[in-house]
Amino acid sequence: MPxxxxxxxxxxxxxxxxxxxxxxxxxxxxxxxxxxxxxAVVERTVNLYVDWLGSALAxxxxxxxxxxxxxxxxxxxxxxxxPCEVLIDRSRTTPYFAAMxxxxxxxxxxxxxxxxxxxxxxxxxxxxxxxALAQAAHASGRDFIAAAVAGYEVGIRIGEFLGRSHxxxxxxxxxxxxxxAAATAGxxxxxxxxxxxxxxxxxxxxxxxxxxxxxxxxxSKQLHTAMAAANGLMAAQLAADGFKGATHIxxxxxxxxxxxxxxxxxxxxxxxxxSRWATGETSFKYHAACRHTHPAADALLAVVxxxxxxxxxxxxxxxxxxxxxxxVLGAVVTPRTVHQAKFNMGTxxxxxxxxxxxxxxxxxxxFDADSIAAFRDNVxxxxxxxxxxxxxxxxxxxVTVTTIDGRVLNGRVDEPKGDPGNTLxxxxxxxxLHRLAAFAGAATEGExxxxxxxxxxxAEQTQVGSVFEATSHxxxxx
Amino acid sequence: MPxxxxxxxxxxxxxxxxxxxxxxxxxxxxxxxxxxxxxAVVERTVNLYVDWLGSALAxxxxxxxxxxxxxxxxxxxxxxxxPCEVLIDRSRTTPYFAAMxxxxxxxxxxxxxxxxxxxxxxxxxxxxxxxALAQAAHASGRDFIAAAVAGYEVGIRIGEFLGRSHxxxxxxxxxxxxxxAAATAGxxxxxxxxxxxxxxxxxxxxxxxxxxxxxxxxxSKQLHTAMAAANGLMAAQLAADGFKGATHIxxxxxxxxxxxxxxxxxxxxxxxxxSRWATGETSFKYHAACRHTHPAADALLAVVxxxxxxxxxxxxxxxxxxxxxxxVLGAVVTPRTVHQAKFNMGTxxxxxxxxxxxxxxxxxxxFDADSIAAFRDNVxxxxxxxxxxxxxxxxxxxVTVTTIDGRVLNGRVDEPKGDPGNTLxxxxxxxxLHRLAAFAGAATEGExxxxxxxxxxxAEQTQVGSVFEATSHxxxxx
Numbered sequence: 001m002p003x004x005x006x007x008x009x010x011x012x013x014x015x016x017x018x019x020x021x022x023x024x025x026x027x028x029x030x031x032x033x034x035x036x037x038x039x040a041v042v043e044r045t046v047n048l049y050v051d052w053l054g055s056a057l058a059x060x061x062x063x064x065x066x067x068x069x070x071x072x073x074x075x076x077x078x079x080x081x082x083p084c085e086v087l088i089d090r091s092r093t094t095p096y097f098a099a100m101x102x103x104x105x106x107x108x109x110x111x112x113x114x115x116x117x118x119x120x121x122x123x124x125x126x127x128x129x130x131x132a133l134a135q136a137a138h139a140s141g142r143d144f145i146a147a148a149v150a151g152y153e154v155g156i157r158i159g160e161f162l163g164r165s166h167x168x169x170x171x172x173x174x175x176x177x178x179x180x181a182a183a184t185a186g187x188x189x190x191x192x193x194x195x196x197x198x199x200x201x202x203x204x205x206x207x208x209x210x211x212x213x214x215x216x217x218x219x220s221k222q223l224h225t226a227m228a229a230a231n232g233l234m235a236a237q238l239a240a241d242g243f244k245g246a247t248h249i250x251x252x253x254x255x256x257x258x259x260x261x262x263x264x265x266x267x268x269x270x271x272x273x274x275s276r277w278a279t280g281e282t283s284f285k286y287h288a289a290c291r292h293t294h295p296a297a298d299a300l301l302a303v304v305x306x307x308x309x310x311x312x313x314x315x316x317x318x319x320x321x322x323x324x325x326x327x328v329l330g331a332v333v334t335p336r337t338v339h340q341a342k343f344n345m346g347t348x349x350x351x352x353x354x355x356x357x358x359x360x361x362x363x364x365x366x367f368d369a370d371s372i373a374a375f376r377d378n379v380x381x382x383x384x385x386x387x388x389x390x391x392x393x394x395x396x397x398x399v400t401v402t403t404i405d406g407r408v409l410n411g412r413v414d415e416p417k418g419d420p421g422n423t424l425x426x427x428x429x430x431x432x433l434h435r436l437a438a439f440a441g442a443a444t445e446g447e448x449x450x451x452x453x454x455x456x457x458x459a460e461q462t463q464v465g466s467v468f469e470a471t472s473h474x475x476x477x478x
Numbered sequence: 479m480p481x482x483x484x485x486x487x488x489x490x491x492x493x494x495x496x497x498x499x500x501x502x503x504x505x506x507x508x509x510x511x512x513x514x515x516x517x518a519v520v521e522r523t524v525n526l527y528v529d530w531l532g533s534a535l536a537x538x539x540x541x542x543x544x545x546x547x548x549x550x551x552x553x554x555x556x557x558x559x560x561p562c563e564v565l566i567d568r569s570r571t572t573p574y575f576a577a578m579x580x581x582x583x584x585x586x587x588x589x590x591x592x593x594x595x596x597x598x599x600x601x602x603x604x605x606x607x608x609x610a611l612a613q614a615a616h617a618s619g620r621d622f623i624a625a626a627v628a629g630y631e632v633g634i635r636i637g638e639f640l641g642r643s644h645x646x647x648x649x650x651x652x653x654x655x656x657x658x659a660a661a662t663a664g665x666x667x668x669x670x671x672x673x674x675x676x677x678x679x680x681x682x683x684x685x686x687x688x689x690x691x692x693x694x695x696x697x698s699k700q701l702h703t704a705m706a707a708a709n710g711l712m713a714a715q716l717a718a719d720g721f722k723g724a725t726h727i728x729x730x731x732x733x734x735x736x737x738x739x740x741x742x743x744x745x746x747x748x749x750x751x752x753s754r755w756a757t758g759e760t761s762f763k764y765h766a767a768c769r770h771t772h773p774a775a776d777a778l779l780a781v782v783x784x785x786x787x788x789x790x791x792x793x794x795x796x797x798x799x800x801x802x803x804x805x806v807l808g809a810v811v812t813p814r815t816v817h818q819a820k821f822n823m824g825t826x827x828x829x830x831x832x833x834x835x836x837x838x839x840x841x842x843x844x845f846d847a848d849s850i851a852a853f854r855d856n857v858x859x860x861x862x863x864x865x866x867x868x869x870x871x872x873x874x875x876x877v878t879v880t881t882i883d884g885r886v887l888n889g890r891v892d893e894p895k896g897d898p899g900n901t902l903x904x905x906x907x908x909x910x911l912h913r914l915a916a917f918a919g920a921a922t923e924g925e926x927x928x929x930x931x932x933x934x935x936x937a938e939q940t941q942v943g944s945v946f947e948a949t950s951h952x953x954x955x956x
Contacts, residue, residue, distance in 0.1 A: 068721070076555060094552065094554070096553035097553070169736050201698065202697075204688065205652075205686060205702065206686045208683060210736075212683065212732040213724040215724065216726075219721050220723060244695075254646075254692070254693065256690075259738060260737065
C-alpha cells in the first residue's frame with residue numbers, strides 16, 4: 001500500500017542497482033567532455049544557441065510569457081537580483097526563475113528548433129538552463145556547450161524511447177524536456193553519474209504536459225517549457241545536495257514509460273551514444289508557419305526563383321503533401337487570425353510567392369491582404385504517395401505550378417530549409433534573430449548585433465557572461 | 479502537428495465551452511461558501527487542520543525535507559522574508575515557497591490523513607496552500623476553512639474519477655494533489671468559475687508523480703507533495719492574472735484521464751456535490767505504521783484492554799486480514815529498520831501490546847527490543863474472507879489471541895481508529911501533535927500548547943495570522 005509507506009533507508013537500493021539504460025544515459029551526460037564532441041557538432045550547437053536567443057527575445061510582450069514572468073517575480077518576493085539574465089527584459093534573477101522565464105519565452109514565437117524523429121523541441125528547455133547555470137557559476141563556454149549537448153542527446157533519445165503513443169497525449173517538450181533540462185543542469189553542476197541518475201529520477205517523476213490545452217487554445221505551452229526548464233534545474237540542484245531519485249525512472253515498472261507510453265523501446269535510450277550525435281539532427285525553423293507547410297513553401301520558392309515568376313504569373317498551385325499535412329491544415333479555409341493563417345497552405349504559399357519568406361512580420365502585416373487572399377484561393381493540396389511514405393523521416397516538398405500563360409512547372413525539395421541536410425547558414429540565423437528581436441522590440445539592431453558578436457564566440461569564452469554586454473569574464477580567445 | 483502550433487486567439491474556445499464535469503467542479507470550488515458547509519464538516523476540517531500541523535512539524539530535520547527547504551531558499555535568492563510561515567523552522571517566505579516546504583514536510587512522518595476511497599492524502603497538499611495564502615492575504619478563518627474544504631472535495635472526487643488504474647503507476651497525492659491545491663488556492667484568491675477552470679487546466683497539465691521511486695526508496699514522495707502544493711498555487715495565481723488553462727483537463731480527449739488512467743469515470747467528478755461531504759470521510763492516521771496493520775492493532779488492543787492482559791500473558795496472536803495486507807506485509811519477517819518495522823505485523827502488535835500505541839517514538843525507541851522481538855515471533859497473519867470482502871470500503875480488524883493459560887480470546891473492530899466512524903477526539907489529536915512536535919524537536923510542549931490554542935479557533939479568526947503566536951490579526955471571537 002505505497003500511499004502510506006515511509007521512506008526506508010537507502011542502503012539496499014544502491015547495492016541492488018546494476019547497469020541499465022537510465023544509468024548508461026546518466027553516465028554519458030555526467031561525463032560528456034567538450035573534447036569528445038566532434039567539431040561540427042560544437043559548431044552546430046553554437047548555431048542552435050544563437051537561433052534560441054532569437055526565439056527567447058521574441059517572447060517579449062507575449063501575454064502568457066509576461067504572466068509567467070510576473071508570477072516568478074512574485075514568487076521570488078524580494079527585489080529581484082541574481083546572476084542570471086532574463087532575456088525579455090534584461091532583469092537579473094536566480095537560476096531557477098531565469099530558467100523558468102526564458103523557458104516560457106523561447107517557445108512562443110514557434111521559431112525554436114525541433115528534432116523530427118523525437119518530435120521534441122530541445123532548445124527551449126536546454127538553453128535556458130545552460131545559460132542560467134553558466135552565468136551563475138561563471139562556467140566556461142566549453143562546459144556550456146558540453147552541457148547543452150548533454151541535454152540534446154539525452155532528451156532526443158528519451159523522446160524516441162517514449163514513442164508515438166506518448167506524443168499522442170503528452171507534450172514531449174514538456175515531459176521529456178524536464179529530463180533534458182536536468183541533464184544539462186547536472187552537467188554544469190558537475191554531478192557524478194549516480195547523482196545524475198538521481199537528477200533524472202527527480203526530473204522524470206515531475207515530467208508533465210498534456211495536449212488538451214490545444215483544443216481550446218490555452219496558454220499551457222509556455223507553462224510546459226517554463227516548468228520543464230525550472231523543474232529539471234531543480235532536480236539537478238537537489239541531486240547535488242544528496243536528494244535521491246528513482247534509479248529506473250524511464251524504463252522501470254512504475255516509471256515514465258509504464259505510465260505514459262504503450263510503445264516504448266528502451267534500446268532507443270542508448271542508441272549509439274557517443275557516436276551518433278543527435279544534436280546535429282535538429283532542424284531550424286525557417287518560415288514562421290506550421291512545419292507541414294514548409295516543404296511545399298520551399299518547393300514553390302524553387303519554382304518561382306528558377307522561372308522568375310511574379311505572383312501575378314501564377315494561375316494555380318497544387319501542393320503534393322503527406323496525409324498528416326491534410327489532417328492538420330485541411331480545416332482552415334479562410335484564416336481569420338495570424339495563428340490560423342500559419343496553418344493555411346494557401347496563405348503560406350502566397351506570402352512566399354510575394355515576399356520569398358513567410359516570417360513573423362510577413363504574417364503580422366499581411367496574412368489577410370487582398371493579394372495574399374487572392375493567391376490563397378488558387379492553392380489546393382493533394383495527397384502524394386511518395387511524400388507520405390517518406391514522412392516523418394524525410395519531409396519532401398513537391399508542388400505543381402500552372403502559370404497564366406499555360407505552363408505547368410514542377411518544383412521539388414527533398415529537405416525543407418532548416419533540416420539537417422539543408423540547414424541555415426550563420427548569416428541566415430543572424431538575419432532570423434534580427435527579425436525576431438525587431439518584431440518583439442526586444443533589442444535594437446545595434447544591440448542584436450552586439451549580442452550576436454558575443455554569441456558566436458560562446459564556445460571560446462573562459463567564463464560565460466552577459467548575453468547583451470561583453471563582460472570582463474567573457475573574453476573571446478579566438 | 480501540435481508540437482509546432484502557435485497560440486491562437488482565445489475567442490472561439492470560450493464560445494464553444496459548455497457545461498461539463500470539469501466546469502461543474504470548478505464552479506463548485508469557486509463558489510463554495512462557509513455558510514453552506516455543515517457545521518460537523520467545519521468541525522472535522524478544523525480537526526484535519528490541527529492534525530496536519532502535527533505532521534508538518536514532524537518533518538523538521540528529515541533529510542529530504544531539509545534539502546527541499548535549502549533548494550527553496552536558494553531559488554528565492556534574496557534574504558528570505560515574506561508573509562508566510564515555514565513550520566519546520568518558523569522562517570517566513572512567499573506563498574509559493576511556504577507551500578513548497580510545508581508540503582514537503584507534512585508527508586514525511588506518514589501520520590497525515592488519508593481518504594480511503596480515493597487513496598489520496600488531502601491535508602499535505604491542501605493545508606500548505608491554504609495557510610500560506612490566508613497568511614499572505616489576511617484571509618478570514620471562514621475563508622480558510624471554505625478553501626480547504628474546496629480542496630478536499632475536488633481532490634477526493636478527482637482521485638475517485640481517475641480510478642485504480644491511475645494509482646497503480648501514479649502517486650495520486652502528487653497528481654491529483656496539484657488540482658486540489660489549485661482549488662484551495664483559487665478559492666482563497668476569489669477566482670471566478672471560469673478562472674478556477676483555468677487554474678484546473680494549468681494544474682492538471684502539471685500533474686505528476688510516479689511510484690517508481692518506491693522500488694529503491696528514493697526521496698520523491700516529499701518532492702511530489704512539495705510540488706503539488708507549489709504548482710497548484712502557481713496555477714491559481716496565474717489564472718487570477720489571466721493565464722488560460724485547458725477547459726477539459728480532466729476528462730478531455732488529451733487530458734489527464736486520457737493519458738494517465740484506463741478506468742476513469744467522469745460521473746465521480748460531480749458525485750453529489752454539495753450534499754456528499756467527502757471531507758468528512760477522511761481518515762486520521764493513529765498508529766505510525768502501515769495502514770494495513772491498524773485494524774488488527776486496534777482489535778488486539780480491544781482484547782488486551784477487555785481482559786486486562788499483560789504482554790507476558792499472551793502465547794500467540796493470529797491476525798485475520800485481507801489479501802492486500804498479506805501482499806504488502808508478508809515480505810518483512812525480521813525488520814532491520816524503523817521503516818521495515820512499520821510494515822511488520824508482529825512488531826506493530828508487540829508495540830501495541832506493550833505500550834497500547836505504536837507511534838513514531840515507540841518505533842524509534844523500541845522496534846527491535848528483545849520483548850518486542852519475542853512477541854513478534856508469536857504473531858501470524860491468516861487470510862479472512864469477511865475482512866477481504868469488505869476491503870477497501872471497510873477495514874475490519876479481527877484477531878484471535880491465545881493466552882499462556884490456554885484461553886482463546888477473539889477481538890474485533892469494524893473500523894480502525896481514525897476512520898470516519900471511529901475518528902480521533904480533539905484530545906487524541908492534540909496528544910498526537912504533542913508527540914510529533916516533541917519527536918521532531920519542532921516545538922516545546924508550551925509552544926505546542928499555544929499553537930493548539932490558536933489552531934482550534936482557526937474558523938473564528940477574523941484574519942488568519944501566525945501559527946505559533948497569537949497575532950493582533952488573529953482575534954478569537956469564540
